[in-house]
Amino acid sequence: MYLIRKETKEVLVTAFALFSLFFGAGNLILPPLLGNQSGDLWWLVALGFCASAVLIPIMGIMAHAKLQGTIFDFGKKVSPTFSLVYSLLIYAISISLPSPRTAAVTHEMAIEPFFNSPPLLTSIIYFSLVFVFVINRSKILNILGKLLTPAIILILFLIIGTAIFSYNFAFDETVFQNPFSEGILEGYQTFDAIGAVVVGGVIIISINLRKKEATYEEKKVLIRRSGWLAGLSLFLIYAGLIVTGALMHGEFSADISRTALLGGISTKTLGGTANWFLSILVSLACFTTAVGIVTGTADFIKYRFHDSQTVYLTTAILGCILGIVMGQFNVGYIIAVALPALMFIYPITIVLILLNIxxxxxxxxxxxxxxxxxxxxxxxxxxxxxxxxxxxxxxxxxxxxxxxxxxxxxxxxxxxxxxxxxxxxxxx
Known part of the structure; x- marks a missing residue:
């Protein structure tokens, strides 16, 4: 009985860690608008979105369970040169797009509604703080992350539950010609498949430190069970936000932004105070994501240059400068700019994940x-x-x-x- 409880606890701890790593606050702004536009075919859009934003990323974790290595191991069978170029491309995209997007989401959700300040100022302050945390590697972020994720999940389930039980299941017609493929392509914007090949290595290191005596097979089973549990949680939240957006189709203007829609849904379901609280939590979660991306990129480049601290510092500076430049733009613009890069790198990432499993x-x-x-x-x-x-x-x-x-x-x-x-x- 004790062994069963211990194994269950290990699975839950690892699943929560995985969920936290995938659960970028920027991802929350995507499903509501997708649902708002999907109308009566919200379920088909949700299936497409979850295929690329949940199923493929979790398969990426399954691949890590098999490889038990790093992002570099995903492409080694093609060639070491290809794997290095692929890894560098993934990190370049990460610090150029999803990292700055966190600053844009923070400005639109937590700064713009309350203060009349320009987005460039937000971006400068935001990434200056990111740089401070990156070079100091503070443990505060880990503690903060453990508190933030449960709080955001609780609020989201309250929003979803309130909408489902308060609104009639009546939907508009969809605006999409191909709802399933639209869902898949919007799922690219979560960057979660890319996240899987990057953060899976972090989970492997964490498990190796916690369970030094565990065999390869024991770690493989732990990672797989945790991965499917984390995936189920992501599916419930993404699908819930999509159906919430679809149910509230008549409540907002057609040209509303993603961040404004999430805030508006929060206000209509839970009131203004809850929306203010959600804005702060999302902003803090965005910040931890940005620090994680810049730190991970700097660590990888540092490793390739014989653990040079100068290289680490230079990469962190460049990552934060890129963040300031891109982070001053609105979320919609960053999502539009990201699309070409994702149309190229996502298919490669997907096939590498599938081939490795x-x-x-x-x-x-x-x-x-x-x-x-x-x-x-x-x-x-x-x-x-x-x-x-x-x-x-x-x-x-x-x-x-x-x-x-x-x-x-x-x-x-x-x-x-x-x-x-x-x-x-x-x-x-």
């Missing part, structure tokens, strides 16, 4: 190289389409299945995976 006999080095190369090639039209070349590429897209849904890489990558495995089997 596949049985070794189906994921040889040859399979890795062929599938990743195919994914890169067939992601290029989606990437070019996202930067304004959609019309020019319309003829090409007619020959690529699912390309009109910005998922042109899916079937070619699957076909190459099957074909290379068949050829390998015939040669043996």
């Amino acid at each position: 596949a049985p070794d006999k189906l994921a040889s080095q040859k399979v890795f190289r062929a599938v990743v190369l195919t994914t890169i090639i067939f992601s290029i039209p989606d990437f070019l389409g996202s930067i304004g070349f959609a019309e020019a590429l319309s003829y090409v897209q007619t020959f690529i299945p699912l390309s009109t849904y910005s998922l042109g890489w899916v079937l070619p990558a699957g076909a190459v995976f099957a074909m290379v495995n068949v050829l390998d089997k015939e040669q043996t």
Whole structure:
């Protein structure tokens, strides 16, 4: 009985840590607007969103359970050079987009409604504080994170529960032509698949420190159980916020921003005081996310340069300067700017996750190289389409299945995976 209780406690502790690492406050602004626009097909949009924002990230944790390494291990079977370039690209995107977005969310939710100050000032103060915490590695953030996450979850479940029991289940028609694919693409904006390959390594280190005597298989089971529990929690919150947005379709103007909608939903369900409290909690959670991203990036670059503290400091400074430059823009602009980068890097990340959880006999080095190369090639039209070349590429897209849904890489990558495995089997 004691052993069962101990194992359950380990699973719960690890699941909570995983949930906290995935649960970036910036992600909260995405589901309500998606739901508000999805209308009667909110459930289909929710499935698409959770496929890319929950299922794929949790599979990333399953891959970490198998590899028990770092982000660098995800692409090693392609080649060490590819893996290094991929890792650097992931960190470059992280400090350029999701990190500054936390400052923009903070300004729009906690500063702009109460103070008449410019976003640039918020961004400068915000990332100056981020820099102070990054170079001091304060434990306050860990303590703060453990308190913030439960408080935000409690408020969110109160908002979702109030909306579900207070509003009739009557919905507008959806504004989306392809609700499922729209949900998938909006799920890219959570950066959670990227987060999985980055933060999974942090969980591995934490488990290794806590359970030094545990075997590989014991750690694998712990990570898998914790991952699915964390995923279920994320699914309930994301789906709940989407249906809440859909239920309150007539309460807000069509052009309302993501942050304003989250604040408006909070006010209508729980009152102004709760909205003020939520704004503060979200801002603090955004801050911990930004510190984590900049610290993780600086740590990685430092490691590549023989643990040079000068390199760590330089990377932290550059990360915070990038944060100030990008963080002064509004959230909608940062999300729009992020789309092209995500259209290119997300498919590669997804196939690396799937290949790493596949049985070794189906994921040889040859399979890795062929599938990743195919994914890169067939992601290029989606990437070019996202930067304004959609019309020019319309003829090409007619020959690529699912390309009109910005998922042109899916079937070619699957076909190459099957074909290379068949050829390998015939040669043996």
